[in-house]
Amino acid sequence: MSDILLREIAPLFTAIILIGRSGTAVATEIGNMKVNNELxxxxxxxxxxLHFLVAPRVIGITVSMVLLVIYFFFIGMLGGYLxxxxxxxxxLPLDxxxxxxxxxMDMADIGMAMIKSLFFGIFISVIPCHKGLKMPPSITFVPVATTQSVVSSMTSVFFFYAYFTILYYL
Structure with missing residues (x-):
């Protein structure tokens, strides 16, 4: 059960939460910067x-995704024990x-969780940055860009989640 939690559940649930929390914030912030001519x-x-706004967000969200998956796994295991x-x-003693x-668990489970986390972190950061940068400079397009970034990020995450899972089990 712990291998399924690490390999399948933790990356997917963490990605969904991160899209809702950080993906929307990135798209909205960059979109508002475009509207206010800050770019x-x-x-x-x-x-x-790209260097000043996009690169730190990509690095930060990707690292956060990996660390949050590890955190999710340990909290899930502790919850199962309790x-x-x-x-x-x-x-049963905790040790x-x-x-x-x-x-x-084996190294393939840990490796697959880390690969999924890295790719999901990249998708969750790059897609909202792209949608925010490429939107028309009008305040009415900020919610549109945010919604598009959430839908595109979710689609990318689910597609590559299925792809990596199929590759793992073949």
Whole structure:
């Protein structure tokens, strides 16, 4: 069960949460910067918006995605331990439980979780940046760009989730 939590559930749920929280914020912020001509101001100062705005967001969201998947896994395992000891009266020391969990997993599970996390983090950051940068400079298009970024990010995540899962099981 721990391998499924790490390989399948943690990356997908974390990606959905990160799209809703950070993907929308990135698209909205960059879209508002475009409406207020802040991107043109950066360019007039000789600052490349891709290096100044996009690169830190891509790196930050990608690193956050990987770390949040690891955090999700450990919290899920702790929750499983607490649930089983509380409701089913299973008397198992925590160190034995952790040993069993890590004995059940292999490097392929950890590798697949990290690969999914990296790709999902890139999708969740690049797509909203692109939608925010390419929208028309009108305030009415900010919600449109945000919605498009959420839909495109979700579609990309689900497509590559299915792709990686099929590759793993073949």
């Amino acid at each position: 043109e101001a950066l360019e007039s100062l000789g600052i490349d918006p 649930f089983s000891t509380t409701f089913f009266n299973i008397q 034995e439980y952790v040993g069993i969990v890590f004995q059940e």
